[in-house]
Amino acid sequence: MAVPKRKVSKARRDSRAAQTYKVSAPNLVECPQCHELKKSHVVCPKCGYYNGELVVAKKDKE
DSSP states (O other): OOOOOOOOOOOHHHHHHHHHHOOOOOOEEEEEOOOOEEEEEETTTTOOEETEESSSSSOOOO
């Protein structure tokens, strides 16, 4: 059976596992109501619309 000649350092060992956990940028789409960028399948944080319906009523700041 093959045996390693030297100890594998923690940095080398952990960097192998880190290859599978790369973070990607979120997928942004344009809101059809206010035309701001938002995450897909999420209520628009600016206008409160989702799928053409008002879901969250926004208060106006005075």
